[in-house]
Amino acid sequence: MGYSFDVEDVLFLRSTAGREAVAELSGLPLTGKSRLTDVAAARRQVGDRFAAAALETAVLRRKAESKLDDSGDWLFTDSALQQATASVVARHRAQRLAGRDVHDVTCSIGADLIAVAAVAHRSVGSDLDRVRLLMAQHNLAAAGREALLVEADALRPVTRDTVVVADPARRDEGGRRRWNPADLVPPLDELMAVHAGRDLVVKCAPGLDFAAIPDDVEAEVVSLGGQVREAALWFGSLADPTARRRASVLRPDGGAWSITDAEPDDCPAEDVREWIVDPDGAVVRAGLVRHYAARHGLVQLDPRIAYLTGDAPPLGVRAFRVLDHGRYNEKALRALLRTHDVGRLEILVRGVDVDPDALRRRLKPKGTQEASVVITRVGDQGMAYLCRAERT
Template sequence: MEMAELTALLTPEGLRLLDEVGPLESTADVASAVSRLRAAGNSPDLVSAVVGQARLRVRARAKFGDFASGMLFTRAGLEQATRLSVAARHAGRFRDAGLTRIADLGCGIGGDALGFAGLGLDVEACDADEVTAAIAAYNLAPFGDAVSVRHSIAEASDLSQVRGAWLDPARRTAGHTETRRVRPTDYSPNLDWVFGLARTMPTGIKLGPGFERDAIPPEIEAQWISVDGATVELVLWSGALARPGIYRSALVVRGDETHEITSEADADDVETRELGEFVHEPEGAVIRARLIGDVARRLQAGMISDGIAYLTSDAALTSPFVRSFRVREELPFDVKSLAKALRARDIGTLEIKKRGVDIDPAVLRTKLKLSGAASATLIVTRVGERRRALLVDRVD
């Protein structure tokens, strides 16, 4: 969204039209809305803004639920925004630490600030992009004087009145639509400044889950977060926000349930073992936090292969930190033989999971030409130099 579109939208007429248009679920809905709004004589900027926002509100439900229907977005801002359920957990850290007035430095569209304000915290927010800051101000307006939003860079912020800080450094090029990732050395604000701030006051720092582990300051708690199977972020906590004796954490959110495993350090891996009755796929947060060994010991499991994040066991145990599968059998791994075996078992719906092998599941599924009535999961992995294809059924 450009400033001209936002200016057209942030008027009584623009907001009324947005409410009237309602959610646009499909491209056909978008085309119909564009035609109708243009025929009514609305300006191109207003039509573009209204239709774009109506479409983004549909996409935003996954992160913001019912709140999305009253918010504004940019495409890039929505992609980078924290899920509201996760933002509420972050806010809980500040509240529990007694930090009731915080700075949100690089607030984006205001996703994290919504979580903070929703728990009764006062927030001083800023963003370096003028359009994004204006959208954040709109989204946070219901909280009144408890939240202020400025168009400013993080480094220029007056932090004398806050007791903690939250930062989400920009990890992509500037823009509201198509952006590309940048190297950590090009984050904004730069990481030297961010880590320096974390040494002077309690700070939470949101980063991508693939952030280089060697660049994490040793005195900081690192928490990786997975939500419904997707590893969404890494958060670094300093000062009063960091928990004593915890330096590695994996937080797993599944629907309304939340589970966490913590450690003072990376966990030692367990030994490899022969394929058992069950295969377990650790959550991405567990893998990133390098806590697979701790989870494996709880499951009485071993590694299928060195360097491959699949566990196997005979014990009928599972855990919120893994997805568990019961092994039916091992199948030959060449396309012709595999297709024949699946046809013989009447399998037409096949979930394909893989680790340690260079295959494209979508391409493999097309080559298999499945048409049966049954369903199953196929795990393709490697043991040494040998590929293995395991036909399995989900336990959890």
């Protein structure tokens, strides 16, 4: 759960003494093994009252480096950092809000608000947590952005004629994720009711049940660097009127592409060809595998499974050139590995009850070559495809 910051902690961390203390502590190992010596150093540096706050801030800043750009001077709580949108994703979402007046009604420490403030006409952020609001004020200043901050409930509107941005809490006190829209905090249906008639975007976990979403809402699943990060629900004029589902695939270098259910989805199931393609997780989670296949001239191995096959893979993906294949059983697969002199083996499984790690231990490959095996269901039969992974 992390350290529980209070207002005094934040005021200290924003002071000259606090900034200097955190900068000094940031040079410590900050690992589990060094915890006792790190705590002792923090107490010597700032005394018992603020030692935990300063040390926690140093730890959280280090964690934030891979997620939030230019956040070396930011303030966080552990749970706020966990839920904060990665900077690349936040900027992607903010693009649709450019030039608008925007109110982030769950602004927390300001990670999304900073991206919005960079492109919006005017920006407002609100939250019920005073500690997080103070942190957001500090973080906005550190990022060189401006926004009006207000202590307010997301379900009690304090602005009119603004686009509303909301990021409901998605974990309970035990750290478990919430997949049901009614279990979000605040609940999705209450957000929709309170802000009815307004342009609204709600950030949700990618495992959200899209069947519970109204038909006039666009659901966008976003991945970054191959990892599915979030779903965004777009309401009102923000929604694409031609699409109900969208997958947006972002790269850390700023590149991006997207696909929607407005595109054709003519995609038969056929025998394996030269390549197998595993679509990005955003495409799979958004239910757009057939649309992706049609766009790139691919077909499915099985209509219920997300693996695709074709004579040429899309550019810029990691695809699998098929070397050999046959019905899946361990004896036959072991023979395939011997035939192709495979010693280093990646195992990908979909639609078949196989534990890749346990299977690798049983197979004990001993050759000199590296390969990947795709194990999947085709019809009612398990199949194994021995492949060489290549970046196209």
